[in-house]
Amino acid sequence: MATLQRNAQKLFYYARNAMRDIAPQALFRRRLAGLLDQARLSDRSVRERLNYYNRLQEAFAPSPDAVPVSRLPTDRSMYYYDLKEFTRYFDPGLLIDLEFGDVIEVPKMPSIVKDRPIAGDNKNGVLFKLNKFRHFHMPADDIAFADKLPAAVWRGDLNNPIRTLLLEVARDLPFCDVGTPKRTAAAEYRKPYLSIDQQRRYRYIISLEGNDVATNLKWIMSSNSLCLMPPPTYETWFAESELVADLHYVPLAPDFSDLAERVEYLERHPAEAERIVVAANAYCRKFADEPTEQAICLLVLYKYFVLSSQIEPDAEVWRYISA
Structure with missing residues (x-):
């Protein structure tokens, strides 16, 4: 919107x-x-x-x-x-x-x-x-990591099996707010639309590839929220293959079996989470x-x-x- x-x-x-x-x-x-x-x-x-x-x-x-x-x-x-x-x-x-x-x-x-x-x-x-107007939209984020909601969020189209799998695994986890705003999706997958600003109120934002790269990856990594995602398989001008797991983002298993473990660990180690956020922000700055x-x-x-x-x-x- x-x-x-x-x-x-x-x-x-x-x-x-x-x-x-x-x-x-x-x-x-x-x-x-x-x-x-x-x-x-x-x-x-x-x-x-x-x-x-x-x-x-x-x-x-x-x-x-x-x-x-x-x-x-x-x-x-x-x-x-x-x-x-x-x-x-x-x-x-x-x-x-x-x-x-x-x-x-x-x-x-x-x-x-x-x-x-x-x-x-x-x-x-x-x-x-x-398509840089869409893919390199990285608005400033004025909410500190510590002041964000201690939960993980995802919104998007269900245009591949990976995204549907995330909803199957995470939709009932108490610390996850995941779903699709598409009215054509099954009722159990639907959640209200959230703008970029609304998603950045959460400490953890999940990034998932769709038809190719994940459109939200750039604005997540330029924010004060922490990016969680499976290792990327496509790359753009953002040079996704140069991203280092546990340095620029927190890696997730392809089946999301470690999602709860990852978030619980980060909640116990906020300094480590904030270190990754700082490195992600630095990675993004060169594109500006x-x-x-x-x-x-x-x-x-x-x-x-x-x-x-x-x-x-x-x-x-x-x-x-x-x-």
Whole structure:
């Protein structure tokens, strides 16, 4: 349920991006060389993140289904705008393979995606910061961990067996408030809708993957509540595979058999719980550094276009990328 503030933010998002589309695109392309030159002066962490998102190393050719960056599909408007924000700096004739939406398998061709499986050879899934209005909404939390309700909460769609299993295991536990607000769900699973602010009143928030990644993971880890979840199996720009169990989140068994034990332990060891919250908050802060995020986005695309043999690399920029 959107708030007035959130609706205003969405309106601004669309207005800003529409204005960028109206502006002469040549103005953006003239800035590319300077932006790349500035990006190559970034520290090692930027290069590491760039090469995490874009793991391609060998030259390749775009597929017959590749589209020019001047004609990106617009049916998913936020995906379009998030990618167009940076492709507009490049030649409009450059070709790009992409898969918008939830990606549960690694593409056959190197493609720009929002997410990819963590396991196996996933380099053809080139991660980009897509659908960021939804996935990187991390509002400030002014309630201290100690002042929150000593219970665990979860709300969401029952769109996979893992989520239904959680409700089977936890719905009758006295310290759990779990359920789905969907009216189509079985009566025993239904619970009233809770906003982000309402969920953050609880000390423990459970994060579960849905069609792919867990949408709530970012705002949980940026809050003063503690994230409980099974280890992730998909990753996005948030780099979920870099999260460390018992450092950034509290791991749960796939069958949730240890849920009660975990919460009881954390209630007896609040300092340990708060240490994890602090580490999670620190992990999230890097995604709020907008100049760094923009530099990495440009470098991810630059590396893609160089390896697809569509642009000749600048020697200094390429030396920075491949160092």
